[in-house]
Structure formats: C-alpha cells, structure tokens
Amino acid sequence: MSFIATPQMMSFSEPLLLSSGEKLDHxxxxxxxxxxxxxxxxxxxxICHALNASHHVAGVYPxxxxxxxxxxxxxxxxxxxxxxxxxxxxxxxxxxCFGSTGPMDINPITQNIWGADFPVVTVEDWVHSQEKLxxxxxxxxxxxxxxxxxxxxxxxxxxxxxPEKVAHSVVIASAPNLNAENIAFNEVARRAIVNDPEFHxxxxxxxxxxxxxxxxxxxxxxxxxxxxxDVMNSKFGRTLKNEKIQFSTQNVExxxxxxxxxxxxxxxxxFDANTYLLITRALDYFDPAKDYENNLxxxxxxxKANFLVxxxxxxxxxxxxxxxxxxxxxxxxxxxVTYAEIDAPHGHDAFLLEDDRYxxxxxxxxKNISKKIDSTVSE
Amino acid sequence: MSFIATPQMMSFSEPLLLSSGEKLDHxxxxxxxxxxxxxxxxxxxxICHALNASHHVAGVYPxxxxxxxxxxxxxxxxxxxxxxxxxxxxxxxxxxCFGSTGPMDINPITQNIWGADFPVVTVEDWVHSQEKLxxxxxxxxxxxxxxxxxxxxxxxxxxxxxPEKVAHSVVIASAPNLNAENIAFNEVARRAIVNDPEFHxxxxxxxxxxxxxxxxxxxxxxxxxxxxxDVMNSKFGRTLKNEKIQFSTQNVExxxxxxxxxxxxxxxxxFDANTYLLITRALDYFDPAKDYENNLxxxxxxxKANFLVxxxxxxxxxxxxxxxxxxxxxxxxxxxVTYAEIDAPHGHDAFLLEDDRYxxxxxxxxKNISKKIDSTVSE
Numbered sequence: 001m002s003f004i005a006t007p008q009m010m011s012f013s014e015p016l017l018l019s020s021g022e023k024l025d026h027x028x029x030x031x032x033x034x035x036x037x038x039x040x041x042x043x044x045x046x047i048c049h050a051l052n053a054s055h056h057v058a059g060v061y062p063x064x065x066x067x068x069x070x071x072x073x074x075x076x077x078x079x080x081x082x083x084x085x086x087x088x089x090x091x092x093x094x095x096x097c098f099g100s101t102g103p104m105d106i107n108p109i110t111q112n113i114w115g116a117d118f119p120v121v122t123v124e125d126w127v128h129s130q131e132k133l134x135x136x137x138x139x140x141x142x143x144x145x146x147x148x149x150x151x152x153x154x155x156x157x158x159x160x161x162x163p164e165k166v167a168h169s170v171v172i173a174s175a176p177n178l179n180a181e182n183i184a185f186n187e188v189a190r191r192a193i194v195n196d197p198e199f200h201x202x203x204x205x206x207x208x209x210x211x212x213x214x215x216x217x218x219x220x221x222x223x224x225x226x227x228x229x230d231v232m233n234s235k236f237g238r239t240l241k242n243e244k245i246q247f248s249t250q251n252v253e254x255x256x257x258x259x260x261x262x263x264x265x266x267x268x269x270x271f272d273a274n275t276y277l278l279i280t281r282a283l284d285y286f287d288p289a290k291d292y293e294n295n296l297x298x299x300x301x302x303x304k305a306n307f308l309v310x311x312x313x314x315x316x317x318x319x320x321x322x323x324x325x326x327x328x329x330x331x332x333x334x335x336x337v338t339y340a341e342i343d344a345p346h347g348h349d350a351f352l353l354e355d356d357r358y359x360x361x362x363x364x365x366x367k368n369i370s371k372k373i374d375s376t377v378s379e
Numbered sequence: 380m381s382f383i384a385t386p387q388m389m390s391f392s393e394p395l396l397l398s399s400g401e402k403l404d405h406x407x408x409x410x411x412x413x414x415x416x417x418x419x420x421x422x423x424x425x426i427c428h429a430l431n432a433s434h435h436v437a438g439v440y441p442x443x444x445x446x447x448x449x450x451x452x453x454x455x456x457x458x459x460x461x462x463x464x465x466x467x468x469x470x471x472x473x474x475x476c477f478g479s480t481g482p483m484d485i486n487p488i489t490q491n492i493w494g495a496d497f498p499v500v501t502v503e504d505w506v507h508s509q510e511k512l513x514x515x516x517x518x519x520x521x522x523x524x525x526x527x528x529x530x531x532x533x534x535x536x537x538x539x540x541x542p543e544k545v546a547h548s549v550v551i552a553s554a555p556n557l558n559a560e561n562i563a564f565n566e567v568a569r570r571a572i573v574n575d576p577e578f579h580x581x582x583x584x585x586x587x588x589x590x591x592x593x594x595x596x597x598x599x600x601x602x603x604x605x606x607x608x609d610v611m612n613s614k615f616g617r618t619l620k621n622e623k624i625q626f627s628t629q630n631v632e633x634x635x636x637x638x639x640x641x642x643x644x645x646x647x648x649x650f651d652a653n654t655y656l657l658i659t660r661a662l663d664y665f666d667p668a669k670d671y672e673n674n675l676x677x678x679x680x681x682x683k684a685n686f687l688v689x690x691x692x693x694x695x696x697x698x699x700x701x702x703x704x705x706x707x708x709x710x711x712x713x714x715x716v717t718y719a720e721i722d723a724p725h726g727h728d729a730f731l732l733e734d735d736r737y738x739x740x741x742x743x744x745x746k747n748i749s750k751k752i753d754s755t756v757s758e
Contacts (some may be wrong), residue, residue, distance in 0.1 A: 019626075020626035021626075022626075116628070116629070119626075120626040120627065120628060177617060178617075179608065179611070179612050179616075179617075180608075180611040180612050180614075180615040180616055180617065180633070180635045181603060181606075181608050181611050181612075183617070183633050183635050183636065184599075184602075184603045184611065184635050184636075184639055185603060187599070187633075187635070187636045187639060187640075188596060188599045188600055188603070188639070190628065190629070191595065191596060191599065191640070191643075192571060192596050194629050195592040195595070195596070196592075197576055202629070213574040213575075216570065216574070217567060217570060217571050217574070217596060220563075220566070220567045220570065221567055221600065223563075224560060224563045224564060224567070227560075229558065229559075229560050232558070232559040232560050232563065233558050233559050233560075235559075236559040237558075237559055238556060238557075238558075238559065238562070238666065238669075245664060247398075247399035247400075247401075247498075247499040248499065248660075249495070249499060249569065249653075249656035249657060249659075249660045250495070250569070250573050250581070250656070253660075253663065253664075254559075254562050254566075254663065256559045256562050256563050256566070257562065257563075257566045260563055260566060260567070261566075261570070264570075274628075277628035277629070278628060280628075281627075281628045281632075284632065284633065285624060285632075287617065290617075
C-alpha cells in the first residue's frame with residue numbers, strides 16, 4: 001500500500017495570456033504534493049503529465065480502490081524520486097478534465113459550459129501556468145522538472161521558458177516535436193471524436209450525451225501506438241477469444257480486439273472529448289525550434305539546466321532518434337546531459353513501467369541532486 | 380496512354396462451399412484479361428488484388444479519366460509482366476463492391492440486399508472461386524499467380540490449395556499471417572465503421588445512407604500504415620496548411636491532416652462498408668500454418684510451385700521479417716525460391732510504385748518463365 005494523497009486547488013485571478021493571443025482571466029490548478037519543502041526551498045520537483053494523466057502522480061485516495069497514482073512506482077518514500085528527500089508537486093494541466101480549469105467548466109463571460117470554445121492551450125501555456133503555482137508555493141527554483149512523453153516536452157519547455165528556475169530537466173520518452181506520423185494518428189483520433197454525431201460541435205454537455213463512440217476509437221488508436229509490435233505479439237499474438245473462429249466481422253475474434261475494445265470503453269467513460277482534442281493539439285504544436293529556423297541547438301541555447309534524457313529502444317511513437325536530437329542540441333550548447341537508451345520491450349508505455357535499468361538510473365540521478373541540496377541547506 | 384480494358388463477368392451456379400460452412404449457391408465473378416492465351420494454354424498469369432483494389436489491374440476504360448488500372452505500371456505490353464507474352468487475368472474477389480457477388484447484391488433467399496448478412500469469406504474461399512474461373516477459361520495450370528499484400532496471401536494460398544495448377548507463385552509485400560498490431564489496426568477501422576450510427580448493423584442500404592464517417596476513419600488509419608515514417612516526413616513533415624497556426628482543434632492545421640482527410644473522403648464515396656469489414660477479416664483470418672501446429676514449413680510442404688518473394692525494407696505493415704519466414708519455410712522444403720528485399724523508402728505502398736530495382740526483378744523473373752513457355756509451345 002502506498003501513502004494517502006490529497007488533491008489541492010489554487011485559484012489565480014491575474015489573467016494568463018495564451019500563445020494563441022487569447023487569455024484566461026481566472027483559472028484554477030489542481031495539484032498534489034508529496035514530501036516536505038525544505039527550509040531552503042530548493043528540493044521541489046515538478047512532475048508534468050502526459051495525454052490522459054493528471055496531478056495524481058503518486059499515493060492513493062482513502063477508500064478508493066484502483067486509485068493509485070500514475071507514476072507511483074517512480075515517486076514516493078524510498079522510490080527513485082524519494083519523497084523523503086524531495087518535495088514533489090503533481091499538477092493537472094489547464095484544459096484537462098481532472099480538476100484544473102477546462103472545457104467542462106463555466107465560461108464566466110457566457111455563463112455556459114466552455115466546451116469546444118475553451119481556448120486552445122500549448123505546452124508553453126501550461127508551463128507558464130505551472131510557474132505561477134510554483135511561485136505561489138514560495139519556490140524560486142525547482143530542483144527538477146520531470147515528465148514522460150508530452151510531460152517530457154513540458155520539462156524541456158520549462159528549461160527554455162524559465163532557465164533560471166530549473167536546476168535539472170528530466171525528459172523521458174519524448175521528442176523535440178511530433179513527426180508527421182504522430183500528428184496523423186492524433187488527427188485520426190480527433191476526427192473520430194469530432195465526427196461522432198454526439199459530439200455536437202463540442203457542445204455535447206448541453207445535450208446530455210457524450211461522444212463515446214469517437215472516444216473509444218481515439219483510445220484504441222492511441223493504445224496501438226503506445227505498445228511495441230513485439231510486446232503486442234507476445235501479450236496477444238493471434239490468440240483467439242473463443243476456442244474457434246466464429247466467422248464474424250462484428251464480434252470479437254482475437255484477444256487483441258477484446259483488449260482494445262475494453263480500453264476504449266473504459267476511457268470513454270472518464271475522459272472528456274474536448275480535453276482530448278486540446279491535449280493532442282498541444283502535442284502537435286510543440287516545436288520550440290520553429291522560431292529558430294528549425295535549429296534546435298539555437299532554441300536550446302537559452303537553457304541553463306542539467307538534463308537527464310531517457311528513451312526506450314522499442315518506442316516507435318517517440319523513438320530514441322528523436323531523443324538523440326535533443327541530446328545533440330544540448331551537447332552542442334555544452335549543457336550537462338546524461339542520456340540513456342533503455343532496451344525495454346514495451347514501446348512507449350515503458351516510461352510508465354518498472355524496469356530496473358530505468359528506475360536505477362533515475363534513482364542515481366536524483367541521489368546526486370539530493371546531495372547538492374543537502375549541502376545547499378547546510379550552508 | 381495505356382490500352383483499353385474491358386470488364387467481363389462469369390456466373391457460376393454450382394454452389395461454392397465456404398470455409399465458414401456456409402455456401403453461395405450462385406455467384407458471379409468480374410474479371411478482365413489482357414494479352415492472348417496461347418495454344419498450349421500455359422501462359423496465363425492470375426493477378427490477385429489487395430484490400431481496396433479490383434479486377435481492373437491494367438489498361439484504361441474508354442472516355443473515363445483516372446481509370447487506369449491499379450497495377451498498370453507492372454502489367455501490359457512491354458511491362459515487367461508483358462502481355463505480349465502472357466495472358467493476364469485480373470479478378471475481383473467475392474464480397475467486393477466492384478462487380479463480383481458481394482454485400483450490395485440481392486440475397487436470393489430473402490430477396491433483400493445481403494448487407495452484413497453476406498457470408499464471411501476467407502483467402503482460401505477466394506482462391507477456390509478463382510480456380511473455377513480459371514478452369515472455365517480452359518486453363519489447367521497457371522504460369523503464375525501474383526499479388527501484393529493481401530494479394531500475396533492469395534498467391535501463397537494458390538500454391539497450397541492447388542499445387543498442380545501453379546507453376547510460379549509471386550508473393551510481394553506479404554506475410555504468412557497478420558501479427559497482433561495489424562489485426563489491431565483492422566479492428567479500429569472496423570469499429571469506426573460498425574459504430575457509425577449510419578451503419579445500421581450493416582443494413583444501411585435500406586435506409587439510403589452510407590456510414591461515411593466510419594469509412595473515412597478506416598481509410599485514414601489504413602493510409603498511415605501504408606506509408607513509411609520517412610516518406611511521411613519527407614512528403615509532409617510538419618508543413619502547415621496555412622501560413623500560420625490557427626489554434627484550432629477541429630480545422631486542418633498540418634498538410635498531413637489535409638491529405639488524410641482527402642483520402643478518407645474520396646474512399647468513403649466509392650467503397651462499400653460491408654466489403655471493408657469482409658476484406659479486413661479475410662486478412663485477419665489468413666494463417667495457413669495454424670492447421671500444422673503453427674509450423675509454416677509443414678504447411679508449405681504440399682506446394683510444388685517456384686516462388687518469387689519480394690519485400691520492402693520500410694514496410695512496417697508487412698515487414699521483410701515476415702517475408703523471410705515464408706522464404707525460410709520454402710527453403711526448408713527445398714522449393715525453388717528467389718527472394719529480394721528492396722530498399723525502397725515508401726513503406727507498404729512500395730509494391731504499387733515504380734522502382735527500377737523492383738520492376739527489373741519482376742521483369743527478369745517473368746522473362747525466365749516465358750522462355751519455358753515458348754519451349755513448351757514448340758514441343
């Protein structure tokens with residue numbers, strides 16, 4: 001059993017200017033913290049979430065089964081990111097459906113649910129809003145910002161947007177931008193949602209329906225890309241659901257179909273369709289090199305953090321080659337960077353799973369950080 | 380300009396027993412032929428089609444723009460499969476929507492459109508029906524059966540189902556069965572179609588609607604898997620449709636989105652939804668080794684043909700590793716087999732495209748076949 005986690009909220013009334021030019025006059029961020037902020041306030045670690053996760057990074061909620069945080073294997077007392085040493089902050093992104101201001105909230109101007117009118121947010125917008133919260137917690141400089149996948153993009157962005165405020169940036173299973181194939185998969189997911197007649201142009205809340213069909217397809221497509229070909233073959237292969245083929249085009253024949261349908265079903269029951277659109281778009285848009293003639297080295301020139309970059313060999317969604325682009329650009333800027341390619345079989349999902357080679361590396365890296373923190377505190 | 384092609388039809392009233400145990404009492408097959416059958420009737424080449432193609436393999440229809448056959452670059456006078464030498468037969472599969480008996484036809488028993496009640500057909504069923512047609516054309520033995528992707532599965536199946544009737548089997552960009560990931564992509568496509576409210580359980584014809592939304596998604600998913608990551612990056616990359624980002628989750632932002640939507644739209648206007656379900660299921664089911672304890676070598680023991688097997692390095696849907704499984708099993712059976720892995724950048728689509736290394740090989744292979752035919756004729 002893990003420790004008890006308690007979600008908290010913080011409201012902001014200073015307007016947040018977004019990349020799109022729009023602004024959010026008021027917003028709230030939901031977050032959780034684990035461990036204690038030290039006197040020097042230099043032991044804080046911010047965890048950024050990926051597509052479908054939230055602020056609930058570690059621990060459990062009382063009396064709620066299956067409520068363990070999404071990165072509980074990585075973060076907690078005695079874990080690789082040790083909450084006996086670090087004050088860890090899990091934060092829910094703007095536009096999400098898990099507590100921070102998002103499409104399911106009331107638009108204060110129209111007094112209707114935002115729905116599809118919620119402003120489009122970018123990775124940089126998230127980072128800017130996260131900085132307000134970090135600031136309000138009295139933290140001037142984070143010991144580390146850490147995330148996997150889209151969370152890794154935020155960790156990278158923090159080092160660019162607030163170079164003075166990040167000591168270490170931990171970028172896992174990520175990329176400096178999405179390639180065409182990834183955008184293509186996101187677009188299939190979005191079209192499945194938008195074309196669902198129950199999407200109602202993104203204002204389905206008023207009709208008291210949910211575009212569940214679209215969400216299911218979106219999640220099924222996503223799931224395929226999170227797993228490696230090999231893991232899918234070893235987990236499911238061509239195993240049939242029944243003893244024999246049923247000769248049916250509409251019923252489940254293979255175990256892999258059953259698995260995907262189940263994942264789609266589950267997802268469609270808890271995830272907001274507009275949030276899915278917003279978050280996949282933030283993924284598509286992220287491209288810090290674009291303002292530097294696509295020169296990532298120049299884009300990363302302003303960073304001051306040290307970096308830990310990790311990729312997984314079987315991850316075809318965010319392949320090692322993409323992580324190496326980041327590493328190369330950092331080295332060209334003479335930044336401190338540790339890079340590892342973990343030979344895990346699980347594809348993109350590997351960043352969420354326990355693998356000793358992976359977790360030991362993170363543990364060692366954070367142990368090094370904590371040594372410097374201790375010495376800072378004792379000064 | 381290519382030559383003029385003329386579709387023909389042949390009706391069969393001897394019942395066809397299907398793998399499912401069902402039977403088709405009457406059916407018709409649509410086909411085209413190019414070139415002339417020689418006196419010895421040993422220069423016939425059967426071309427089997429893949430997912431969305433048809434009997435219209437080569438040539439054009441008079442007064443119809445864009446009506447060039449889907450493998451016109453490969454088949455025709457002076458082409459790699461030279462119709463000055465060979466009598467080439469293009470055939471449309473049962474269950475298709477392009478002329479052979481399929482879900483859009485009237486079920487003679489109920490007098491209603493078959494729709495989703497059309498019997499599920501397998502690769503072996505197709506091969507059995509094709510043999511009836513080949514037989515009716517007076518051909519005892521095919522000089523070659525040839526196909527790419529699902530068509531390659533049929534070419535392989537012919538060599539097993541009718542070992543005496545196939546001199547050469549040409550299996551391109553294919554596999555001895557689909558892996559879990561391929562089944563998964565097919566299932567996403569099928570669910571998108573079946574969950575479309577306008578699918579009406581597969582009886583949408585009566586409602587005078589078409590599940591276009593589902594078909595679009597199905598085609599978009601398919602298209603992603605036909606292209607290699609590299610080709611998608613070089614063709615589309617992160618190029619925007621407009622000069623600047625529009626900050627929209629529902630409108631097209633990137634060229635790749637525009638391309639996929641266009642492909643989906645076009646496809647949804649001409650392809651039948653029930654055919655899509657049937658054909659993807661035939662792909663899923665094909666697995667000749669399954670009756671031999673998954674031992675492909677034993678499954679291929681009964682073949683007598685010589686084989687040309689070709690794969691493409693960037694094809695991640697039917698990877699070279701899968702073709703090598705076929706080659707290994709053939710070699711273990713001491714069958715004549717020529718194998719080539721073409722370093723084409725285009726992914727699975729490469730089998731439809733012109734590449735000198737690829738077409739020269741096919742040309743040389745068929746030149747060798749034609750030499751033997753000539754000598755047979757002169758005997």
